[in-house]
Amino acid sequence: MKDRKIWLRRLFIRSLFLLTILLLFFNMNFLLRMIHPIHYRDRIDRQAQEFQMDPMLIAAVIRVESKYQSDVVSGKGAVGLMQIMPETGQWIAERLNLIGFEAEQLKNPEINLHMGTWYLSYLRDEFGGDTIKALAAYNAGRGNVQHWLTSSRWDGTLENVEEIPFKETRNYIERVLHFYNTYKRVYNG
Numbered sequence: 001m002k003d004r005k006i007w008l009r010r011l012f013i014r015s016l017f018l019l020t021i022l023l024l025f026f027n028m029n030f031l032l033r034m035i036h037p038i039h040y041r042d043r044i045d046r047q048a049q050e051f052q053m054d055p056m057l058i059a060a061v062i063r064v065e066s067k068y069q070s071d072v073v074s075g076k077g078a079v080g081l082m083q084i085m086p087e088t089g090q091w092i093a094e095r096l097n098l099i100g101f102e103a104e105q106l107k108n109p110e111i112n113l114h115m116g117t118w119y120l121s122y123l124r125d126e127f128g129g130d131t132i133k134a135l136a137a138y139n140a141g142r143g144n145v146q147h148w149l150t151s152s153r154w155d156g157t158l159e160n161v162e163e164i165p166f167k168e169t170r171n172y173i174e175r176v177l178h179f180y181n182t183y184k185r186v187y188n189g
Contacts, residue, residue, distance in 0.1 A: 029186060032185075032186040033186055033187070036179075036183065038187065040062075040113065041055075043110060044058050044059055044117075047113045047114055047117040047118075051117050051118055051121035053117055053120060056180055056183040056184045056187065057180050058113075058116075058120070059179070060176045060178075060183055061082060061120065061135075062081050062113075064172065064175045064176050064179060065078075065081065066080065066081050066082070070107055070109045070112065071107045079107060080106040080107050080108075080109070080112035080116075081116065082113065082115070082119075082120075083116075089103055089105075089106050092115045092118060092119050096114075096115070096118060119138070123138055123142065126142065127145070127156075132156065132157065132161070132173060133145055135176055136148075136164060136169055136172075136173060139166075144166070144169075148164065158173070158177075161173055161174070
């Protein structure tokens with residue numbers, strides 16, 4: 001009788017373990033989406049479509065910039081989901097003909113996503129469709145990236161990202177690409 005109870009207990013534990021493994025296998029995307037959520041997904045998709053950007057790239061930039069906190073302000077003064085500097089926000093607002101823009105509006109997720117996605121798209125176009133250069137410029141500034149390229153300090157490729165003079169920018173590109181690839185695998189794959 002005792003052997004039978006032990007045998008049944010072991011069978012129950014093994015069955016439970018096998019069931020857990022099967023559930024994890026079949027619900028892996030569900031679990032991965034819980035671990036790597038994309039907040040503001042519908043807004044990101046809308047803005048990405050409007051500016052012909054990959055929504056997973058926009059989500060990755062937001063994840064690295066603000067971890068989806070819409071009212072966060074960095075130590076340097078960058079604001080909102082996509083961490084836009086107020087001066088850059090003013091410059092973007094002028095190009096988008098946004099009348100009456102004020103820096104406080106950058107805490108509004110809809111406005112911040114619109115401006116940040118437009119700006120990343122603008123940078124991509126300015127750098128000939130090159131996403132890596134656009135990401136570098138989004139982090140370090142257009143002028144710095146132009147200088148690195150014209151002075152041959154960096155050739156603009158991912159393979160040579162270690163040549164970028166700013167460690168923060170090197171790390172930024174690597175982190176954005178990490179989340180971009182993760183999001184593509186979890187949400188598109």
